Amino acid sequence: MTTGLPGAGAAAGHTGVPFVWSFESGRPGPHVMIAGLTHGNEPAGQAAVLRLVEEGVRPLSGRLTLALVNPAAAAAGRRFVDRDMNRLWRDDWLDGDGSSVEAARGRELRPIVRQVDVLLDLHTTAFVARPFFVIAELAKTRALADRMAWPPTQQLMPGGCVDGRHLTDYGRFADPDDPAVAVTVECGTHDATASAGVAHAVARRFLEVANGPGPARPNVSIERFRTGEPCIARTDRFALRIPTTGFVGVRKGDVVAMDGDRPVIAPADLVIVSPRPDPKAGQTAFLWCERC
Numbered sequence: 001m002t003t004g005l006p007g008a009g010a011a012a013g014h015t016g017v018p019f020v021w022s023f024e025s026g027r028p029g030p031h032v033m034i035a036g037l038t039h040g041n042e043p044a045g046q047a048a049v050l051r052l053v054e055e056g057v058r059p060l061s062g063r064l065t066l067a068l069v070n071p072a073a074a075a076a077g078r079r080f081v082d083r084d085m086n087r088l089w090r091d092d093w094l095d096g097d098g099s100s101v102e103a104a105r106g107r108e109l110r111p112i113v114r115q116v117d118v119l120l121d122l123h124t125t126a127f128v129a130r131p132f133f134v135i136a137e138l139a140k141t142r143a144l145a146d147r148m149a150w151p152p153t154q155q156l157m158p159g160g161c162v163d164g165r166h167l168t169d170y171g172r173f174a175d176p177d178d179p180a181v182a183v184t185v186e187c188g189t190h191d192a193t194a195s196a197g198v199a200h201a202v203a204r205r206f207l208e209v210a211n212g213p214g215p216a217r218p219n220v221s222i223e224r225f226r227t228g229e230p231c232i233a234r235t236d237r238f239a240l241r242i243p244t245t246g247f248v249g250v251r252k253g254d255v256v257a258m259d260g261d262r263p264v265i266a267p268a269d270l271v272i273v274s275p276r277p278d279p280k281a282g283q284t285a286f287l288w289c290e291r292c
């Protein structure tokens with residue numbers, strides 16, 4: 001996981017905050033940010049961000065910031081060191097946690113993130129090869145995802161994340177009346193070699209439309225899924241009975257998993273998203289979801 005991680009202050013545009021690069025165009029415009037490695041076990045986002053740094057990408061207007069969010073976790077070969085870096089983005093949580101590596105990094109990044117008008121956070125998943133957006137169900141996030149139009153699959157999260165606050169939920173991003181907007185894109189599986197190329201292509205597409213309509217992508221059929229209730233594992237012996245590829249449609253009455261000796265039965269015709277590998281009792285095993 002540490003392969004390819006440069007020195008904390010490598011390359012032009014370095015901000016003084018480790019693994020954050022920022023470029024001012026000198027012309028008015030939004031502050032656009034691309035983040036990767038919010039989870040330390042997701043090297044595709046890291047590869048995409050570092051490739052953009054190496055390519056010398058620069059904003060035509062406004063400011064562009066490129067950041068690796070949790071390099072300490074990557075260096076440790078882990079998803080996170082002390083706590084999930086994508087569940088703690090609330091000021092009182094960041095201020096109230098004086099001990100975790102992640103809260104300290106959040107406080108270090110916060111002054112920059114607060115200035116950002118348009119943010120893309122690049123992730124990958126355990127199982128799902130198809131790239132897709134994960135977005136708060138707000139008009140502004142839907143508009144940005146629609147403008148990008150790629151990937152064409154959108155997972156909408158009404159009310160936000162069920163077990164914490166994403167980076168993309170931080171501050172102004174969660175305020176429906178503030179124009180600042182942030183989206184997450186899952187760019188394939190953690191281990192697939194293709195995921196880094198997908199993440200880079202998503203980032204390039206994001207840069208085309210972050211500051212306005214940009215060139216259209218023809219022949220894209222956008223599909224949206226609205227997340228509903230989480231399925232919480234009751235035992236440590238939770239086993240899915242359906243493919244783990246994500247966005248799997250099930251019919252009312254289908255046995256979709258065994259939770260210990262108890263069958264988990266679909267309460268309606270639904271779609272299953274975000275399957276978690278080997279969930280423990282009390283953890284979210286997957287999310288029930290509806291097409292919308």
Ligand SMILES: [Zn+2]
Binds near residue numbers: 042086123124
């Ligand atoms: Zn992630």
